[in-house]
Amino acid sequence: MSGQMNKPPTRRSFLDLILAVGSLLTTAAVSIPGLMYLWPAAKGGGPAKVEVEGADQMTPGQGKTIQVGSQAVVVVRHRSGFKAYSAVCTHLGCLVTWDSPTKSFLCPCHAAVFDENGKVVSGPPPAPLPEFVVKEIGDKVFVSAA
Amino acid sequence: MMGLVNTVKQFFDDRYDTKLAGELISKQAFKRLPPHTGWLHVLGSLSLLLFISQTITGIMLLIYYRPTPEAAHKSIQYITAEVQFGWLYRQIHAWGASMMIFAVILHMIRTFFMGAYKKPRELTWVTGVILFILTITFGFTGYLLPWNQIAFWATTVGTESASKVPVIGDWLQYFLRGGDAVTGETLSRFFVVHVILLPWALTGVIAVHLFLMRLSNLATLERVGEEAPLKPEHGIPFFPVHVAKEGVVVMMMLAVLVTLSVVSPWEIGEPANALQTPPHIKPEWYFLPSYQLLKYFEGPYGALMGIIGCSVPFVLLLLWPFLDRGKERHPRKRPIAVGLGLFGLLGAMFLGYLGHISETEQTFFGQRYHITLKGWPVPLDDTADAEPPAH
Numbered sequence: 001m002s003g004q005m006n007k008p009p010t011r012r013s014f015l016d017l018i019l020a021v022g023s024l025l026t027t028a029a030v031s032i033p034g035l036m037y038l039w040p041a042a043k044g045g046g047p048a049k050v051e052v053e054g055a056d057q058m059t060p061g062q063g064k065t066i067q068v069g070s071q072a073v074v075v076v077r078h079r080s081g082f083k084a085y086s087a088v089c090t091h092l093g094c095l096v097t098w099d100s101p102t103k104s105f106l107c108p109c110h111a112a113v114f115d116e117n118g119k120v121v122s123g124p125p126p127a128p129l130p131e132f133v134v135k136e137i138g139d140k141v142f143v144s145a146a
Numbered sequence: 147m148m149g150l151v152n153t154v155k156q157f158f159d160d161r162y163d164t165k166l167a168g169e170l171i172s173k174q175a176f177k178r179l180p181p182h183t184g185w186l187h188v189l190g191s192l193s194l195l196l197f198i199s200q201t202i203t204g205i206m207l208l209i210y211y212r213p214t215p216e217a218a219h220k221s222i223q224y225i226t227a228e229v230q231f232g233w234l235y236r237q238i239h240a241w242g243a244s245m246m247i248f249a250v251i252l253h254m255i256r257t258f259f260m261g262a263y264k265k266p267r268e269l270t271w272v273t274g275v276i277l278f279i280l281t282i283t284f285g286f287t288g289y290l291l292p293w294n295q296i297a298f299w300a301t302t303v304g305t306e307s308a309s310k311v312p313v314i315g316d317w318l319q320y321f322l323r324g325g326d327a328v329t330g331e332t333l334s335r336f337f338v339v340h341v342i343l344l345p346w347a348l349t350g351v352i353a354v355h356l357f358l359m360r361l362s363n364l365a366t367l368e369r370v371g372e373e374a375p376l377k378p379e380h381g382i383p384f385f386p387v388h389v390a391k392e393g394v395v396v397m398m399m400l401a402v403l404v405t406l407s408v409v410s411p412w413e414i415g416e417p418a419n420a421l422q423t424p425p426h427i428k429p430e431w432y433f434l435p436s437y438q439l440l441k442y443f444e445g446p447y448g449a450l451m452g453i454i455g456c457s458v459p460f461v462l463l464l465l466w467p468f469l470d471r472g473k474e475r476h477p478r479k480r481p482i483a484v485g486l487g488l489f490g491l492l493g494a495m496f497l498g499y500l501g502h503i504s505e506t507e508q509t510f511f512g513q514r515y516h517i518t519l520k521g522w523p524v525p526l527d528d529t530a531d532a533e534p535p536a537h
Contacts, residue, residue, distance in 0.1 A: 038321070039321065040320060040321065040323075040324040040325050040331060065421050065422070067420075067421065070325065070326045070327050070329075071326070071327070072420065072421055087421075091449065092302075092303045092306045092307060092440075092449070093302045093303055093305075093306030094299060094302065094303060094423040094427075095421065095422065095423040097423075107423075108423050108424065108425040108426065108427070109299070109303060109423060109427060110441060110519060111505075111519045123444075124440075124441065124443070124444045124448055124449075126444075126445060126446045126447075126448060126449065127446075
């Protein structure tokens, strides 16, 4: 065995090695750009900071779904001011809706319930709804990711 | 006419070894099948014929279908309302998808209970399970293409499930969707997978599956390693006897497809709206068992456990011929395998039924019940809705 390992390379074995390494390099050269091509190109989606249209017409207890970047967000007007949470249920991605009478977010897919602070009350979601940043400037309301 | 036929024959005879080719073809065409080969053995052919039907109707639909969020739903409406017989091809394609999955499942059930997956046909079974997985993937990717509300949100939930896979989940979801959310990028990806990648993958695996099947011939019910050589006078000729049965099945299949298309057409549905999830969305019947199972896993690792729970049956199916190494094939002599098979089958049907009736009202033995999300029946007080008694 050791004798075989110490054997000096022949012209044929050297060419075999070159062929094997060349095949590997060619495969990599063909497949790496292909895989990179398949990887989604990053897109910004919509603007990361969005003004809530018609915010001044919302009454306390009322909610509205808007889009911030690529995410759906529910903006709710409380007596103390506006709050915004991701509308994407942390269970399997359906969009929650704001239910004014119960002051909670409801998911239509698997009956999850979140309280007005986005915390899980019941159902399968593993985490609360992420909160978004709300800024009130004059009578305008802006929502952006935290 | 005969002169032309003879000229063509002579043309090939002068250039190729047509005698050898003829022998190969007749050997396959007149091959004898085991004497017990009956109507249950046409389920594989039925699956293949449905795939051919899906390919033909799919190509017809492609002529008018536009895979963009703006045009997809409208093009489906156009196919249905404007194109001559467009409604028929769309319906046959939609019903054919369900029927193909149903035929593949029936074919697998027949193979499982007759012990046909045992040595030397383990790889025929494994390629069959791969075909089953590919067929389901066909259903999942094709479901999004009409770009309606149900399709959009079913895909959102389906691809969100992928994010719960350990370590690579988020990357996998991003890759499948072509971004953070289900968008036109997702539609493009699913379109390419549905009309290019899967058809070729399925064709390749079908070729291997058929080659292996013809190589080992159909299994008998005799013990592994004790199969008596098939005497030609006892076997059933593939052509014309078995092929005739397949012909009958093709005609019945077409009759059922057209009848379903006319009697129970698939709705086009509302166009997809990324800012509104419709209430009580449910997946297609073949995903209902997984859909229902996922509901029972809650907490931080609930979705992960659910995914593992939904994957285990497929892994078991793939490995089954290597786990069950008993020599018996007859179902009466394999109580454990048959028991497990029945348990899995009835369990999946029960879960599917619960998924189907969950969040609805049902009447059992004269009592109305609200079926909860998890499938528990809650008795309803009918007196609240009843008319007040007349005085």
